[in-house]
Amino acid sequence: MRQYLNELMAEYETIAESQIGRLEPGLTAEGVLESCRKKTRRLAEIRIKTEAIIKRLNDALENAGEISDEDEKILYETAQKLSAYETRVDPGLAFLIYKTLLANARAKFNENGIIRYSYWCGITLYFLTARKYDDCLSYFDEGAKYSEKYYQIEDPDTRKYIHRCLGNQNMLYYAMEDPERAFEKEEAVFNLWNQIIFRGMDKDFPWPYYFMSCLNHRRNYLCKPAHTDPDSASKELIDQILENAMVINRLYHKNIDAFGVFGGTRYDSALWESQFLAGLISFDIYYENVENKVSEIKPGDFSPDAMYVKLNLRTYIIFYAATMKKLAGVRDAVIERASGSVRDYFESIPMTVSPKDVIDQFLFFANNACWFFKPREHVDFILKMTTFRHIPTYAHSMMAGKIASVLTRAMIDKNPGYFIGMLDLKSEREVVENAEELLTFAMDCGLIHDIGKISYTSNTYMSARVLTEDELGIIKSHPSEGALMIKRDDGDAFFDGYADVILGHHKYYDNTGGFPENYDALKSKYRAMVSIIAVADVLDAATDEIGKTYEDAIGFEEIRGDIISRAGARYSPEIAELLNDPEIEKSIKNLLGAGRSEAYYTAYLRAWGDA
Numbered sequence: 066m067r068q069y070l071n072e073l074m075a076e077y078e079t080i081a082e083s084q085i086g087r088l089e090p091g092l093t094a095e096g097v098l099e100s101c102r103k104k105t106r107r108l109a110e111i112r113i114k115t116e117a118i119i120k121r122l123n124d125a126l127e128n129a130g131e132i133s134d135e136d137e138k139i140l141y142e143t144a145q146k147l148s149a150y151e152t153r154v155d156p157g158l159a160f161l162i163y164k165t166l167l168a169n170a171r172a173k174f175n176e177n178g179i180i181r182y183s184y185w186c187g188i189t190l191y192f193l194t195a196r197k198y199d200d201c202l203s204y205f206d207e208g209a210k211y212s213e214k215y216y217q218i219e220d221p222d223t224r225k226y227i228h229r230c231l232g233n234q235n236m237l238y239y240a241m242e243d244p245e246r247a248f249e250k251e252e253a254v255f256n257l258w259n260q261i262i263f264r265g266m267d268k269d270f271p272w273p274y275y276f277m278s279c280l281n282h283r284r285n286y287l288c289k290p291a292h293t294d295p296d297s298a299s300k301e302l303i304d305q306i307l308e309n310a311m312v313i314n315r316l317y318h319k320n321i322d323a324f325g326v327f328g329g330t331r332y333d334s335a336l337w338e339s340q341f342l343a344g345l346i347s348f349d350i351y352y353e354n355v356e357n358k359v360s361e362i363k364p365g366d367f368s369p370d371a372m373y374v375k376l377n378l379r380t381y382i383i384f385y386a387a388t389m390k391k392l393a394g395v396r397d398a399v400i401e402r403a404s405g406s407v408r409d410y411f412e413s414i415p416m417t418v419s420p421k422d423v424i425d426q427f428l429f430f431a432n433n434a435c436w437f438f439k440p441r442e443h444v445d446f447i448l449k450m451t452t453f454r455h456i457p458t459y460a461h462s463m464m465a466g467k468i469a470s471v472l473t474r475a476m477i478d479k480n481p482g483y484f485i486g487m488l489d490l491k492s493e494r495e496v497v498e499n500a501e502e503l504l505t506f507a508m509d510c511g512l513i514h515d516i517g518k519i520s521y522t523s524n525t526y527m528s529a530r531v532l533t534e535d536e537l538g539i540i541k542s543h544p545s546e547g548a549l550m551i552k553r554d555d556g557d558a559f560f561d562g563y564a565d566v567i568l569g570h571h572k573y574y575d576n577t578g579g580f581p582e583n584y585d586a587l588k589s590k591y592r593a594m595v596s597i598i599a600v601a602d603v604l605d606a607a608t609d610e611i612g613k614t615y616e617d618a619i620g621f622e623e624i625r626g627d628i629i630s631r632a633g634a635r636y637s638p639e640i641a642e643l644l645n646d647p648e649i650e651k652s653i654k655n656l657l658g659a660g661r662s663e664a665y666y667t668a669y670l671r672a673w674g675d676a
Contacts (some may be wrong), residue, residue, distance in 0.1 A: 069122040086455045094666040126165040157536045162190045183208035205230045232275045239282040273320040310339040374428045435553035447616045451516040457612030459668040466511025468601035473507040510566040517547030541580045561589045569595040596637035
């Protein structure tokens, strides 16, 4: 087992620099293609090596029996390197190792190990995907139940993991919209900490940090109504938000050494916001406090703390200016100034910054984007912060859009009735008259259909080895994740269509397979475009040999034959029939040749800010 781990880690040292998203600046079009192909070949070589090592390692882990203390230490240290917050080289493999260590601890009735590894299983799975709450919670529950035996556990580090499991339980119950359970857990946690303080135990443990975490989760829950419609928030709710913020603020300033969070910005800003909502300070003072804090951030600082200050705090400012009736007079000026600063900062974030850090901030901003972006600006911004950050993904998205445009144009000419009912089109005549609008819609749908992939495109395990069942499940969540990003609250028909296409592009035409399970392909108002994107997606993905490392590319004839043979089940029969037309075949082949090269170069230029 040690041998496999050593071999694997030696390969992983070279993987990060082999990622296709990391190309050197200043390349020509041919240089981009050659660099991508070179990296693809390198990653394929690494994949062949790692697949063999991973298989032997998996077999060794599954048949490990009782793991010695020395091997356990090596496995744990390896998993820590793979899942470290700063790098996250391969959290998927780390999760496998933690699960093995947890099973070993259970078999040995090793309570210390059960507590430690249940926490690491839960937190690693959470960072792989923040929405598999039930699975994460089951691990935290296992560690947290030992709080009943807290005073019998001698190892102080193990007791710290009990705190962590308890705090994460609380967080997940809030995320799962179960405040009663969250409050129940909070009370149990607070009672335990009060007893610990009273008994003088664990004096070096930063219990205020975890206490504060619970209070922050409560604050986030309380603020949801105010962040939906601040003008309608009740006085009782505002009083609760203010009281909670004051407790957080006092606790922070009494225990300032226990926190490493940029001068208490999270806690000071919570107080400013609640004071503003309660009418204790003006919007101008709230805005000034935020801008003063922003000015303290050094240029080029892309740490999570800096992103929180420059992005989250400004987004709150924009949101209130955009929604509150009493701020109508300053709305446009505030939105123009603050949103421009947010966009500039977002677009300057290097591609090497952790995707998890970026997505946390991006989702918060994107969910409020409809208040200050026009629809076209909204699409462009989302593209810059998602697919633009990974060259093969953006090239694929452009290709899907261009192929979708070819198929849409052909269908408008041959069977315009195919689009009736979509985008409020009521007749064949309206379809023909609005052809350009449909073509724009097709291109946009291709560009954004994979935006949900931002949460894992930069993780090296995508290219370095065969994915586990857990990881495949996570990848299958990208339609749901993408639909959340594109949501608008202003009833824009295009955006309703975008969300539906994003959700449905991996669902079978006849609804018998694919994902997500809760998407009904037969009831989709935008089924015509969902079907077009499904075919465009697979035509490009199957034939790309420039930047795709997870399977070998195949020829156009082979994938066309597969689409036609599965027409009526996996694919739309009307769209599959188009592929028999010689002119359409010629257009698509041209796109898959010279068009793909152009797409990769354009993606490269945009990723480096040169286009």
